[in-house]
Amino acid sequence: MAHLAWRLAQRWCPSSLQVISFPVVQLHLNRTAMRASQKDFENAMNQVKLLKKDPGNEVKLKLYSLYKQATEGPCNMPKPGVFDLINKAKWDAWNALGSLPKETARQNYVDLVSSLSSSLESSSQVEPGTDRKSTGYETLMVTSEDGITKIMLNRPTKKNALNVEMYHEIMHALKAASKDDSAITVLTGNGDYYSSGNDLTNFTDIPPGGVEEKAKNGAVLLREFVGCFIDFPKPLIASGQCPALGHLPSPSLGYSIAVYASDRATFHTPFSHLGQSPEGCSSYTFPKIMSPAKATEMLVFGKKLTAGEACAQGLVTEVFPDSTFQKEVWTRLKAFAKLPPNAMRISKEIIRNREKEKLHAVNAEECSVLQGRWLSDECMNAVVNFLSRKSKL
Numbered sequence: 001m002a003h004l005a006w007r008l009a010q011r012w013c014p015s016s017l018q019v020i021s022f023p024v025v026q027l028h029l030n031r032t033a034m035r036a037s038q039k040d041f042e043n044a045m046n047q048v049k050l051l052k053k054d055p056g057n058e059v060k061l062k063l064y065s066l067y068k069q070a071t072e073g074p075c076n077m078p079k080p081g082v083f084d085l086i087n088k089a090k091w092d093a094w095n096a097l098g099s100l101p102k103e104t105a106r107q108n109y110v111d112l113v114s115s116l117s118s119s120l121e122s123s124s125q126v127e128p129g130t131d132r133k134s135t136g137y138e139t140l141m142v143t144s145e146d147g148i149t150k151i152m153l154n155r156p157t158k159k160n161a162l163n164v165e166m167y168h169e170i171m172h173a174l175k176a177a178s179k180d181d182s183a184i185t186v187l188t189g190n191g192d193y194y195s196s197g198n199d200l201t202n203f204t205d206i207p208p209g210g211v212e213e214k215a216k217n218g219a220v221l222l223r224e225f226v227g228c229f230i231d232f233p234k235p236l237i238a239s240g241q242c243p244a245l246g247h248l249p250s251p252s253l254g255y256s257i258a259v260y261a262s263d264r265a266t267f268h269t270p271f272s273h274l275g276q277s278p279e280g281c282s283s284y285t286f287p288k289i290m291s292p293a294k295a296t297e298m299l300v301f302g303k304k305l306t307a308g309e310a311c312a313q314g315l316v317t318e319v320f321p322d323s324t325f326q327k328e329v330w331t332r333l334k335a336f337a338k339l340p341p342n343a344m345r346i347s348k349e350i351i352r353n354r355e356k357e358k359l360h361a362v363n364a365e366e367c368s369v370l371q372g373r374w375l376s377d378e379c380m381n382a383v384v385n386f387l388s389r390k391s392k393l
């Protein structure tokens with residue numbers, strides 16, 4: 001049995017963890033009242049061998065850990081060294097099961113294999129080469145193809161303003177992209193605006209605790225949202241063909257977003273106009289990247305930059321003519337996506353890690369200041385003016 005376990009582990013844990021998982025394998029652990037028998041467990045082990053599609057490393061680790069727990073009980077191996085990546089990942093997965101009873105682990109293994117068989121069977125009906133389109137997003141379109149996960153903001157009639165649902169969906173999509181088998185992730189917008197920033201109607205839905213509670217909830221949400229960008233482990237590219245307002249022109253988040261813009265794009269952070277203050281770590285990153293004086297023009301006076309100006313200031317990586325924008329960008333993205341994913345992730349990590357703690361601290365401070373700003377007359381008047389059609393940016 002131990003030998004079989006090892007073979008399974010070998011089979012399910014290939015020599016590199018670079019392919020992390022399939023993006024949309026949803027595991028529905030279907031707990032039945034019945035306990036899985038030894039026979040069910042053995043059947044499940046056989047079924048695993050018959051799976052036609054690789055379920056991804058994350059699932060394989062889960063299978064491995066449940067198998068070990070079901071057959072040997074809690075993790076009893078010495079912890080492998082940090083450089084022994086594969087055995088360390090296996091050990092972590094097994095150890096994470098703590099004192100889960102053997103019977104429960106056996107049942108979970110059986111449930112997992114059964115849900116896996118059905119989900120992979122249905123995904124194998126998708127035509128080869130077809131985009132794996134995400135389902136269940138209301139405000140985004142997420143696709144994964146050729147090693148590139150594309151997250152497209154999809155509220156074009158509202159100029160891709162970020163409502164509360166979109167904040168949550170972007171965070172969800174980023175978390176999923178961080179674990180899927182793509183090498184790079186692209187953020188883009190559908191329609192004639194990359195984004196018009198925060199949806200100003202977010203301010204109108206006041207909870208029972210009043211505006212103070214609203215502001216507090218907003219600060220918690222924004223902090224989590226920006227935190228997802230700071231922590232995002234893979235190369236992230238913002239591809240903007242059209243104007244961007246507010247949040248998403250804070251492209252230097254985490255120092256690790258490459259930004260491609262068409263010569264039609266503009267970048268605008270009108271925080272003062274709205275009675276607000278900088279967010280997305282821009283109060284820290286913009287002055288470092290651009291120079292304090294230029295950052296002041298943008299963040300304090302709300303100066304709108306053309307793509308060419310933003311590129312000259314170092315906020316944008318490269319600008320292309322609008323007519324060839326998509327072709328130019330996608331040629332680059334496809335080439336990047338062929339680079340070794342682990343090397344890219346590690347390179348990003350080493351660039352970002354020196355600043356990560358600082359960025360989280362800046363994010364926390366910016367959100368706390370904004371929480372106060374949202375309660376100010378200046379901010380409330382600006383929102384009312386927009387909503388009553390008295391002003392536009």
Ligand SMILES: CCCCCC/C=C/C(=O)SCCNC(=O)CCNC(=O)[C@H](O)C(C)(C)COP(=O)(O)OP(=O)(O)OC[C@H]1O[C@@H](n2cnc3c(N)ncnc32)[C@H](O)[C@@H]1OP(=O)(O)O
Nearest residue numbers: 157158159161196197198199200201218222246247392393
């Ligand atoms: C958790 C909270 C975190 C908050 C963090 C702090 C964030 C700060 C920011 O994001 S600052 C930026 C805020 N954005 C704005 O102030 C932009 C407001 N919009 C505009 O000024 C204009 O709409 C425009 C210049 C973007 C585009 O103008 P135009 O081309 O003339 O289009 P319309 O104005 O007709 O817009 C079409 C449609 O979209 C709605 N809409 C556009 N932007 C927003 C928005 N930010 N919030 C809500 N709704 C927006 C607009 O109302 C129209 O809707 P309608 O067709 O009338 O139903």
